[in-house]
Amino acid sequence: MKTINTCAEFLAYALAIEEEATERYTVFAEQMETTNNPEVAALFREMARLESEHAHRLEVAAEGESLPAIDPWELDFGDEDPPEAVDYSATHYLMTPYQALTLVLKAEQRAVDFFQRVAEGNGNDDMKQLAAEYAAEEREHVEKVAKWRNRYPPPDDNWDDDPDPPNELE
Amino acid sequence: MEEHKDRASSSISIALIGSGGAGVMTAGSMLLEAAGRAGLFGIMTRSAGPQIRGGEAAAMLRLATFPVESHDNEFDILLAIDWLNADRFRAEIPLGTQSLIIGETDAEPPQAFTDSGARTLELPLKQIARETDGGRENMVVLGVVCSLIGLPLEPLHQVLESLLKRKGQAAIDSSVACVDSGAAHTGKHQGSYQLSLSSEKQCDLWNISGNEAAGLGAIRGGVRFVAAYPITPATELLEWMAPALEQVGGILVQAEDELASVNQLIGASFGGTPSLTATSGPGLALMTESIGLAVASETPIVVVDVMRGGPSTGIPTKSEQSDLNIAIYGLHGDAPHLVLAPMSVADCLFTTQWAIHLAEKLQTAAIVLSDQNLGQTRAIIERPADVAFVSGRSIQETPMEGYQRYAVGGNGVSPMALPGTAGCQYTADGLEHAPSGIPSSRAEDHRQQLDKRRDKLVNHDYGDHWALIEGEGEFAVITWGSSLAPVREARAMLLSDGIDIRIIAPRLLLPVQPERMQQALAGVTGALVVEQSHGAQFFHYLQAFYPQKFEFMSMAQPGPLPIRPEQVVADIKTRGKY
Amino acid sequence: MDQTSTSTAALKPKDYKSDTKPVWCPGCGDFSVLSAFTKAMAAMQLDPERVVVISGIGCSSRIPAYLNVYGFHAVHGRALPVGIGLKITRPDLTVMVAGGDGDGFSIGGNHFMQACRRNVDMTYVVMDNQVYGMTKGQASPTTEPDWERGKLTPHGTRINPFYPLVIALASGANFIARASSNDPNGAARVITEAVQHPGFSFVQILSPCITFRPEQRDWKKIVHPAPVVATADPAVAARRLMTDDNFFIGTLFKGERVPFTPEFEPRAESAHELETAFRMSA
Structure with a gap:
């Protein structure tokens, strides 16, 4: 993983992470709305809202700062998937809230890990303190989501059974 | 001697x-x-x-x-x-x-x-x-x-x-x-077949083929993009246009096949450039799916079909009027479009130019049915009159809040935004769509868009150009395209016997013009339908779209031989009409 | 990394998305490709109204309507000619063509080869899932010969799969790359490079169909970055393709083939001058 040195660099990374998370949760919410899974849709909507709030708070925090413009592929997370972003291939139209929140949980945990790694890395002290704050905040999220997930039962074995075949369109 | x-x-x-x-x-x-x-x-x-x-x-x-x-x-x-x-x-x-x-x-x-x-x-x-x-x-x-x-x-x-x-x-x-x-x-x-040479010379004569005339009409109508795939007997039209288009800032591209050429037209026209191709029966058959796309997506294109003997490879070098059916009925689904037919070498210019104008104005596909006889005949003609028909597409030129590409209402023609116009981005679609262009399989959207695409054609005033009408007789000869010429000569022969027949030759074959046809047929008690097809395609078309109290009679002769004036005269006489 | 400040006027990926929700199955790789398109457009800061995305028929061909740019959803297999007609007459636009493996390599196979040959400055993105999804899971040109779950080929296709990168190279494409939907950022980078490279750019994106090819979820573990950078030498590219296992990710070829850019300069004052060739000098 590439070293993040300055606060501006860190904020650019953090903003990219939150925006990516917002985009994906929005896409997933739309997927579930389209495939008539309203409970999971609402859950992803809520996640999208939370992430966009984060992104907004970051934008406010970065106001006046000159953030580096980083093309998405220049973001370097080591060998890991982008933190806080659930993989596009992970959703399913019959998925249950428990499964959705499990995905969220893993993504949030990756965010904790990422911020923690940056906080323990080689950058300047102001930046490392900022990263530690973000790690702490994400840790709270993890706990919150874990509790949230506990409200739902795990899926049964045949959760993805669909007696009907897929539709033909064109 | x-x-x-x-x-x-x-x-x-x-x-x-x-x-x-x-x-x-x-x-x-x-x-x-x-x-x-x-x-x-x-x-x-x-x-x-x-x-x-x-x-x-x-x-x-x-x-x-x-x-x-x-x-x-x-x-x-x-x-x-x-x-x-x-x-x-x-x-x-x-x-x-x-x-x-x-x-x-x-x-x-x-x-x-x-x-x-x-x-x-x-x-x-x-x-x-x-x-x-x-x-x-x-x-x-x-x-x-x-x-x-x-x-x-x-x-x-x-x-x-x-x-x-x-x-x-x-x-x-x-x-x-x-x-x-x-x-x-x-x-x-010497002089045993003396032609009477007038001392007065015609001042403005042209030496031109029908294919060249169609090409010139296309350029006059505003065509600046042609995608071409060679096919007899349409190739000369395309070959004439290649250098001619360059002179007026247009371009001709030789495509890999007719599927590509018609789709290149759709792309160019979507970008705002009036576009045309020329082909013959086999090529038209390949193009029909995408002509339907032009109709559904309301993207103007013009396809000139220089007809030859069919079906299949048929008789590529000889004329026949046997692509009428595919031009009228060949598109899948309900796909209202324009079908026009020039009726002389000179008229190839006018009709092609008019077809560009109509396709652009009505945002649809036009098929121009020329044929080998018209296309490859070289003629000395009087310089055709200039006509004012140019493209004239309705364009959404400024950004518009809530722009809907396929908005319904009015005369059915909805302004088209061209790429580059900010705030009007839309996706043109061959899938049935809502007015916005978004795909829709809802009954009301389908009905609304079907109505729109039909009404914009039906409600347009095509004026007197829809047909050539000559003569006063109670007996009519209804014909089209290159068959008109021998019919006109037949009329001249009959006139010298003191007999007048009425000639009706529609230049506009689709959409049909029932009121105008009724007016043209006023007082007529019998009609012979003259065409160069084995299946009497034009005869059946007339029976379907212009039914009359009297029965149409059919004189249908396949290619490759042209119909001769005396055949028409004989046909009328043997039927006991005169 | 540019040290430019983030301007509020700068367009973000979401600014390139339309309000229309995709009909794709949740889990489909095409969602990632859609994201890659928007990221690439934002990276290049393209004016949305000066971009046209053209497609044929199939799941992935639905993509134009999901973007806030101009689009054309054409008939099956013919998107490339539509794009060529547009780009030739409107060189000012950024023209991208998108679709699937059936659309591009089967019904549209000849157009694919001819588009590579013609080398018009445009980008063709094929989302390859080795199956026809919209007609419920038939084998496509890139399907393995022994895949027996296609209902039209119950014993497998038993025919050789189509190899798009080889065909593209042999036919004259000027930029050839493979990306994976598992890495939308990487795909965005390749699309950006493809758009910026002159001539015809071809990008194959491995994009799993989780409904008819659920085993393709494993592609995530199989794909691996190509160990070398792009070459401008077709012979080098051809040699590399001989050892390609279909899962190398990266840009194979960035050529120097001259794009097809016809001139558009009027040479006569008006169409009337064309008449002179026909006029008889009596």
Whole structure:
């Protein structure tokens, strides 16, 4: 993983992470709305809202700062998937809230890990303190989501059974 | 022989035959051009064997003091440089007892021609040519014909000068010598088929083919993009357009097939460039799916189908009006579109230009049904009048809140935003769509868009251009396209017997114009439908879309032979109408 | 990394998305490709109204309507000619063509080859899932010969799969790359490079069909970055393709073939001048 040195660099990374998370949760919410899974849709909507709030708070925090413009592929997370972003291939139209929140949980945990790694890395002290704050905040999220997930039962074995075949369109 | 024509005629028909290498096509073209320079009208058509080189060929001309659009009932002069396989042209070159067959000395003309009772004349063509250094028989033949029909040699000399310039002065001199020598060898036959040459010269004559005229009409109508795939007999239209488009800032692209060419048009037109292609039956068949896309996505395109004998590969070099059905009914789904048909060489210009205008104005696909007869006939015509039809597409030029590409209402034509216009981004779609363009399979969206695409065509006022209507009689002949010319000559023949018929020839075949047709048929008690198709396609079309209290009669003849005026006259008479 | 400040006027990926929700199955790789398109457009800061995305028929061909740019959803297999007609007459636009493996390599196979040959400055993105999804799971040109779950080929296709990168190279494409939907950022980078490279750019994106080819979820573990950078030498590219296992990710070829850019300069004052060729000088 590439070293993040300055606060501006860190904020650019953090903003990219939150925006990516917002985009994906929005896409997933739309997927579930389209495939008539309203409970999971609402859950992803809520996640999208939370992430966009984060992104907004970051934008406010970065106001006046000159953030580096980083093309998405220049973001370097080591060998890991982008933190806080659930993989596009992970959703399913019959998925249950428990499964959705499990995905969220893993993504949030990756965010904790990422911020923690940056906080323990080689950058300047102001930046490392900022990263530690973000790690702490994400840790709270993890706990919150874990509790949230506990409200739902795990899926049964045949959760993805669909007696009907897929539709033909064109 | 001398007594054959004691007075000058207004029209003379000449056929030149020879094997590959004899140069009869070149001679025919020169004769036509010389006649035009002398102020005459004329047409020239071609026929050839299946060989790519070396085959038997015939140049068939009709020169006249009035504008001519089709061949006469018979040919006056048949002149052969050789008779090898010439009998294949027997049906295309009908002769009568007043006709003259000219051939090489000691070369017996085929019985297929002499059976007509025509007179024969032998001339030592080869020997005359040999007397001149580098002399050619086809030039001798030109001199012979000029002498027989009384065409002055001066215009022909001019033609030789301009056409042979790049071959050098020696070639010009030898050709001129051969022409003069040929003219001097007709003896007592000189002027025996005298054309009455007017002292008044036509001031503005053109030498043009139907394919070229269609190309010029396309450019005048605003076409600046053509995607092309070669196919007989449409290729010349495309070949003419390639350099012509460059001159006006347009471009022609040779595509990999007709599927590509029609879709390239759709792409170019989506970007705002009026676009056209030309093809023939097999190509049109390949294009039909995407013509439907142009209709559904409301992207204007024009496809000129220069019809040839079908089905399948059929008779590629010969004319037939048998793509009417595919043009009218060939698109899948309910796909209202435009079908237009030029009815003369000159009209190829007007109708193609009009088709561009209509397609652009109504944002739909137009099929122009020309045919081999119109497309490949070279004619001396009066300069066609300028018409004001240009593209005139309705464009959304400024950003618009909530822009809907396929908005309904009004006359059904919704302004089209072109890429580059901010705030109007939309996706054109062949899937049924809502007014926004978003795909929709809802019944109300389908109905609304079907209505829109139909109404914009039906509600347009096409004016008097929809058809050509001539004559006053109670008996009508309804025809279309290249069949109009022999029908008009038939009317002239009947008129000399004091009989008038009414001719109705729709230029606009789709959308149909029931009110206008009803008006055109007012007072008519019977009608003959004349067309060049085996399946009587036009007859069935008329019965379906223009049903009348009286019954239509059908005169349907397949290609490759053209319909002759006397056939039409005979058909009308045998049916006991007169 | 540019040290430019983030301007509020700068367009973000979401600004290139339309309000229309995709009909794709949740889990489909095409969602990632859609994201890659928007990221690439944002990276290049393209004016949305100067971009046109053209497609044929199939799941992935639905993509134009999901973007806030101009689009054309054409018929099956013919998107490339539509794009070529547009780009030739409107060189000012950024023209991208998108679709699937059936659309591009089967029904549209000849157009694919000819588009590579013609080398018009445009980008063709094929989302390859080795199956026809919209007609419920038939084998496509890139399907393995022994895949027996296609209902039209119950014993497998038993025919050789189509190899798009080889065909593209042999036919004259000027930029050839493979990306994976598992890495939308990487795909965005390749699309950006493809758009910016002159001539015809071809990008194959491995994009799993989780409904008819659920085993393709494993592609995530199989794909691996190509160990070398792009070459401009077709011979080098051809040699590399001989050892390609279909899962190398990266840009194979960035050529120097001259794009097809016809001139568009009027040479006569008006269409009337064309008449002179027909006029008889009596």
